[in-house]
Amino acid sequence: DEMTRSELIQYLKDTVKPEEGLIPSYIFSHPKVYELEMEKIFLKDWLFIAHKSEIPNKGDFVTRELGGQSVIVTHGADGEIRVLLNVCTHRGMKLCRMDNGNQKNFTCPYHGFNFKNTGELIGIPFQKVVYGDTMDKSTMGLKEIRHDVYADLIFATLDDDAVSLDEFLGDIKWYLDLAFNRAEMEVVGLPQKWNVDGTWKLGSDNTISDSYHTLVSHGSIAKLGLVPTGDYSKYGYQIYTGNGHGLNLGMPNPDGFAFPENLINEYKERLHEDQYDILKQMKNMIVCVSPNIMILISSMELKGQQVSHTSLRIWKPTGPDSMEISAWVLVEKDAPEEWKRLSEQANTLTFGSSGIFEQDDTENFTDITQNSKSPYHLQENIVYNYTMGMHQEPVENFVGPGIVYKDKFNEANSRAFFRNWLDQITAE
Ligand code: FES
Ligand code: FE
Known part of the structure; x- marks a missing residue:
């Protein structure tokens, strides 16, 4: 409590070690860390x-x-x-x-x-x-x-x-195109909003890196037969594009094309052929645009067909240990009306405020944040392990930009996210 600001900045530099996979617990709820985030991230970033x-x-x-x-x-x-x-x-x-x-x-x-x-x-x-x-x-x-x-x-x-938006986004634009430039997109209704007793950072951390939790956190969904069992969430790519932005790309989709067929020509026209090739095979894509945006394309079977749904949400901080989520659902403007309804329904069932995935995820964010509030965590400097995938090397032959791992069970993106976060909040 008696730490001055420059002492805190030094303490952060000494204790947060993303490259070693060491992230201390106190950063998930400490009020002084939150003050730095507000000033150096949320008053500055796009x-x-x-x-x-x-x-x-x-x-x-x-x-x-x-x-x-x-x-x-x-x-x-x-x-x-x-x-x-x-x-x-x-x-x-x-x-x-x-x-x-x-x-x-x-x-x-x-x-x-x-x-x-x-x-x-x-x-x-x-x-x-x-x-x-x-x-x-x-x-x-x-x-x-x-x-x-x-x-x-x-x-x-x-x-x-601030640098231009173009420079801030950088190479993540190549992947944002898949979500928002593949066709003319429109928002369905108003954004849904709800509050979570967890820090915004855990939302971004989970978005940018964590396909591994699907096995266990969302295990009940597999038991219900709504998603495959086993390690299906491992297959695809984990990609980091700089400035705290990255994604997990799940492909191929064993169940086939998940987008409205009547728009195939539009997709081909608007996307680069390498992008279209990815869209064709996409099972899901989860993108984090730093600091606090999550973009999700996922797909499921509804009424006998593969239906994708596209959404965007922000993890808006409302305090050191709480956030408000706002979530938008988007559909292709020129998709058939019936398809638009199914797509919205797929989103509501899975990642709406009462969606089956959503409830699993926010439990994790809440409990980790509440744990971190105990002064014991700061006193003992309790540290979490973010070393997963350190034994792997990135691949060179992927068609899109970024540092690319051919395996989604990796914490490389979280390490990169926290490096970017630390550089921002400790900047002079
Ligand atoms: Fe007086 Fe707006 S008119 S505060
Ligand atoms: Fe999840």
Whole structure:
């Protein structure tokens, strides 16, 4: 508790040793570590805030959160997308208290300042009476936050000096294309949200590396006959593309093509042939975009056919030992209606808030986080073992970019994720 910030940074450097596969327990809930994460990761990184299809028309908006700050993502009257601070410039009231809607203007609930959906301040009640000629409304617009778009995913950053989104994503874009550029995609309904008493990092850690837990954590699902038994989750590739981003690619799919057949020509046109070749064989793909996005394509049999489902979620930190999950389901816009319904159903059954996989996973995150809160863990420096797969060498002949292992039972991606995390939170 008496540690200064620079002592803490030194302690982190001394005790977190990703290359040796040593990750100490205290990082999963320590309030001081959380403070560093907020400041050095969540106030700086590019974070996902919305999919373009959520705000297709002029006036559409959604409210989201970025580094603990509420923002309004608007499709302005001028056709531009903007990310605006949801903070009235008069006295700081939260301007918009709805999750989504369509509005030309936002009127502040405190004193009634009125802002256009482009952020401009256009009206002040009794302006002449209360300000005379002294108020220049043009200096009082809502603060605009830097944003950029890749594959219809809208990202924003609170750091004006951050590298471009393109550079931040780097080679993970090649794999994001499989999820979001294979066809025109649209979000189904509103994101589902739920709270978990576990740290966001365990979500990302599980996403980027952990196919191994499927055997045991999700063992009951295999017993029900809904997924194969045995080590099916081992086969495929574990890939790291830099900046904390990586994925597990499950292939081949013994059950055949899991995407709508009527879109095959569109897939071929929009993807590189190597990407299309992977899509053809894909059983599943689980991508972590650092710090806290999980993208999942998975497939199952429903009504006698292989149906894939595509989703995106964020593990949003709400405290040192808790998070809120927001999860979006996406479908091909031009898929048959019946197929879209099956795809959504497949997602609900497996990874929706009450999905059979989902409940297994969050139990693990909760118990690990709660364990780590005991002061005993810090006192004894209890450390976990992340050495799996250290005896393996990456393969050279994979068609996509990244450091590639031909085996998903590996913790190489977690080691790389925690190295990136440590470098970020200990940066000067
Ligand atoms: Fe918004 Fe005063 S705080 S009008
Ligand atoms: Fe899982």
